[in-house]
Amino acid sequence: MPGVDTKLVLRSTRVVTPEGTRAAAVSVADGEIEAVLPYDAEVPDGARVEDFGDDVLLPGLVDTHVHVNDPGRTEWEGFWTATRAAAAGGVTTLVDMPLNSLPPTTTVEHLRVKQEVARPKAHVDVGFWGGALPDNVKDLRPLSDAGVFGFKCFLSPSGVEEFPELDQEQLARSMAEIAGFGGLLIVHAEDPHHLADAPQRSGGKYADFLASRPREAENAAIEALIGHARRLNARVHVLHLSSSDALPLIAAAKREGVRVTVESCPHFLTLTAEEVPDGATEFKCCPPIREAANQDALWDGLADGTIDCIVSDHSPSTVDLKTPDFASAWGGISSLQLGLPAVWTEARRRGHTLDDVARWMSTAPAALAGLTRKGAIEPGRDADFAVLDPDATFTVDPAGLEHRNRVTAYAGRTLHGVVTSTWLRGSRIAADGELAAPAGRLLERNH
Numbered sequence: 095m096p097g098v099d100t101k102l103v104l105r106s107t108r109v110v111t112p113e114g115t116r117a118a119a120v121s122v123a124d125g126e127i128e129a130v131l132p133y134d135a136e137v138p139d140g141a142r143v144e145d146f147g148d149d150v151l152l153p154g155l156v157d158t159h160v161h162v163n164d165p166g167r168t169e170w171e172g173f174w175t176a177t178r179a180a181a182a183g184g185v186t187t188l189v190d191m192p193l194n195s196l197p198p199t200t201t202v203e204h205l206r207v208k209q210e211v212a213r214p215k216a217h218v219d220v221g222f223w224g225g226a227l228p229d230n231v232k233d234l235r236p237l238s239d240a241g242v243f244g245f246k247c248f249l250s251p252s253g254v255e256e257f258p259e260l261d262q263e264q265l266a267r268s269m270a271e272i273a274g275f276g277g278l279l280i281v282h283a284e285d286p287h288h289l290a291d292a293p294q295r296s297g298g299k300y301a302d303f304l305a306s307r308p309r310e311a312e313n314a315a316i317e318a319l320i321g322h323a324r325r326l327n328a329r330v331h332v333l334h335l336s337s338s339d340a341l342p343l344i345a346a347a348k349r350e351g352v353r354v355t356v357e358s359c360p361h362f363l364t365l366t367a368e369e370v371p372d373g374a375t376e377f378k379c380c381p382p383i384r385e386a387a388n389q390d391a392l393w394d395g396l397a398d399g400t401i402d403c404i405v406s407d408h409s410p411s412t413v414d415l416k417t418p419d420f421a422s423a424w425g426g427i428s429s430l431q432l433g434l435p436a437v438w439t440e441a442r443r444r445g446h447t448l449d450d451v452a453r454w455m456s457t458a459p460a461a462l463a464g465l466t467r468k469g470a471i472e473p474g475r476d477a478d479f480a481v482l483d484p485d486a487t488f489t490v491d492p493a494g495l496e497h498r499n500r501v502t503a504y505a506g507r508t509l510h511g512v513v514t515s516t517w518l519r520g521s522r523i524a525a526d527g528e529l530a531a532p533a534g535r536l537l538e539r540n541h
Contacts, residue, residue: 101122101123101124101140101141101142102121102122102123102141102142102144102477102520103119103120103122103137103138103141103142103143104119104120104122104144104146104151104479104517105118105119105120105133105143105145105146106118106133106145106146106147106148106149106150106151107133107147107148108148108149108150108151109151109471110151110152110153110448110449110471111470111471111472112457112470112472115447115448117132117133118130118131118132118133118151119131119132119133119134119137120151120471120477120479121138121141122477122520124520125477125519125520125521126474126475126476126519126520127471127472127473127474127475127476128473129473130471130472146481146514149481149483149514150481150482150483150484151479151480152184152448152451152452152456152471152480152481152482153456153457153468153469153471153475153478153479153480154184154185154456154476154478154479154480154516154517155184155185155186155433155434155455155480156185156187156455156456156460156463156469157180157185157405157406157408157430157433157455157459158188158243158357158403158462159189159333159334159357159405159406159407159408160176160180160188160189160190160191160406160407160408161190161191161407161408161409161410162176162188162190162191162195162220163410164176164195164208164211164212164215165195165196165211166195166196166197167194167195167196168498169498170194170411170412170498170499171410171497171499172498173211173212173215173220174215174532175496175498176188176408176497176498177215177216177218177220177532177534178217178496178529179430179431179495179496179497180217180218180430181218181496181516181518181523182431182496182513182516182524182527182529183430183431183432183433183434183435183513183516184434184481184482184513184516185430185433185434185480185516186478186479186480186516187218187219187220187221187460187465187478187537188218188219188220188221189220189221189222189223189243189463190208190212190220190221190223191223192222192224192245192257193225193246193254193256193257194254194409197256198225198256198257199222199224199237200224200225200233200237200257201230201233201236201237202233202236202237202240205222205224205237205240205241205242206240208222209222209536212536213536214532215532216532216533216534216535217523217524217529217532217533217534218523219468219518219534219535219536220534220535220536220537221241221242221243221463221465221536221537221538222241222242223242223244223245223280224237224238224242224245224246225245225246225257226245226246226247226260226268226272226279227247227257228258228261228264231267231271234268234271234275234277235271235275238272238275238539240538241537241539241540242538242539243278243464243465243539244272244277244278244279244331245272245277245278245279245280246279246333247259247265247268247279247281247282248260248281248282249265249281249284249285249286249315249318249319250282250285250286250311250315251286252282253380259286262318262322265318265319265322266326269323269326269328270328272328273326273328273329276329277329278462279330279331280330280333281319281330281331281332281333282333282334283312283316283319283332283333284307284311284312284315284380284381285310285311285312285314285315285318287314288310288311288314289306289307289311292306292307292308293306294421295421296420296422298372298373298418298420299420300367300370300371300372300374300377302420302421303378303382303420303421304382304383304384306421307380307381307382309336309339309340309384309388310339311381312336312337312340312381313339313340313343316332316343316344317340319332319354320343320344320347320352320354323354324347324350327353328353329353330353330354330355331354331355331356331357331462332354332356333357334358334359334381334407335356335357335358335362335392335401336359336362336381336382336383336384337381337384337388338384338388338389338391338392338394338395341391341392341394341395341400341401344356344400345395345400348400355402355462356395356401356402356403357403357404357405357462358392358395358396358401358404359404359406359407359427359429360404360429360432360433360436360437361377361379361407361429361436362383362384362389362392363389363392363393363396363437363440364436364437365377365383365503366383366385366386367382367383367384367385367386368385368386373418374503375417375418375419375420375423375424376503376505377427378420378423378424378425378426378427379407379409379425393440396450396454397446402462403454403458403462404433404437404454404455405433405455405459406430406433407426407427408426408427408429408430409425409427409428410426410428410497410499411426411499411501412499413499413501416501427502427503428495428497428499428500428501428502428503429503429504430497431495432490432495432502432504432509433455434480434482434511435488435510435511435512435513436504436509437451437454437455438451438482438509438510438511439509439510439511442510448482456468456469456470457469457470463539464539476518477519478517478518478519479516479517480513480515480516481513481514481515481516482512483512483514485510486510486511486512487508487509487510487512488509489506489508490502490504490506490507490508490509492505494527514526518533519533521533
């Protein structure tokens with residue numbers, strides 16, 4: 095039985111635990127999960143009980159790929175709105191990408207600036223990635239010591255001039271430095287030579303944009319990345335995989351013992367090239383949304399474990415940057431609040447369970463970043479939860495989103511799964527569209 099200091103018991107007929115979904119009562123003390131007990135376990139005197147009936151109690155989602163853009167481009171998003179959107183969508187922890195903010199997170203000084211901006215605005219827990227640039231190898235170890243969870247680099251232009259890409263020699267140099275202190279390198283893997291050779295046409299035709307970002311660009315970049323990781327015994331992570339052609343290469347590398355992990359994103363798993371209207375640049379992202387057959391293969395990669403996790407790559411912009419020209423429009427999809435229902439809608443159609451979704455969207459991303467207190471409903475973890483009515487449906491209305499700029503590729507789509515409440519360390523931070531005052535903490539690696 096839980097100790098006498100238990101203050102809260104959360105009860106549901108469906109609690110998603112590492113051992114499977116079952117009826118249970120979760121006791122919480124001092125913001126931590128103390129025990130997972132039988133549903134009808136005796137409640138300690140003085141404990142408050144929240145009974146969710148048949149709604150599903152999930153571990154709070156962990157989104158390790160979010161562009162908050164704060165400070166510097168806060169008209170695009172910002173910690174206040176991003177973390178509200180996260181809380182509304184069942185995400186209790188996010189890790190902020192190092193670019194699109196000014197300054198980028200490429201020195202310890204820049205990290206401190208971001209932390210000071212984020213601290214009073216965070217509705218959920220927030221960590222930070224560092225950035226690996228051609229000229230900041232000397233800054234990587236200090237950034238790691240200061241608590242970043244790893245380092246992001248691009249192999250092709252990032253879209254912002256203050257965050258240049260690495261060539262293959264620079265990639266190897268940064269990877270060797272990061273491997274030397276046991277760090278993680280996360281990589282936007284598109285080969286610039288294949289992109290340069292692809293046809294580049296302006297205008298509103300999605301087929302033209304898709305042709306400009308061919309699968310071969312991803313495949314070649316991933317092959318080269320695996321080669322460096324093998325040689326240097328480095329730990330690397332492939333960001334936002336969209337080309338299913340790369341899956342056999344990745345699977346073979348994993349079998350060989352190369353330390354590579356892979357993520358994909360809700361938009362690659364739920365949207366298809368065939369359904370993107372011409373001029374609808376809310377669907378533009380890099381790498382791009384590909385064909386339905388490619389999507390089927392990505393789901394196969396999730397099912398067999400080649401793809402480790404699903405994260406949003408929430409990359410918003412102001413409305414005016416989403417021009418009808420796919421060549422010039424900002425590339426990014428806003429989905430932070432919608433990832434869970436979007437993925438669940440497609441997962442249930444394909445025969446997957448909420449146990450799978452929790453593994454892909456909470457447990458695995460937490461493990462990727464080394465967030466040992468996040469990602470599962472078990473004793474010793476933070477009492478972070480998402481409560482989901484998995485059978486309820488809703489139609490996405492952009493006006494109902496917490497994102498600063500309510501442009502979304504999911505507008506008008508009917509999705510399964512309504513997040514009825516979100517809990518951070520045992521406190522309810524969102525319920526039925528209402529959000530509590532900011533209660534998030536800033537997280538650092540190994541702290």
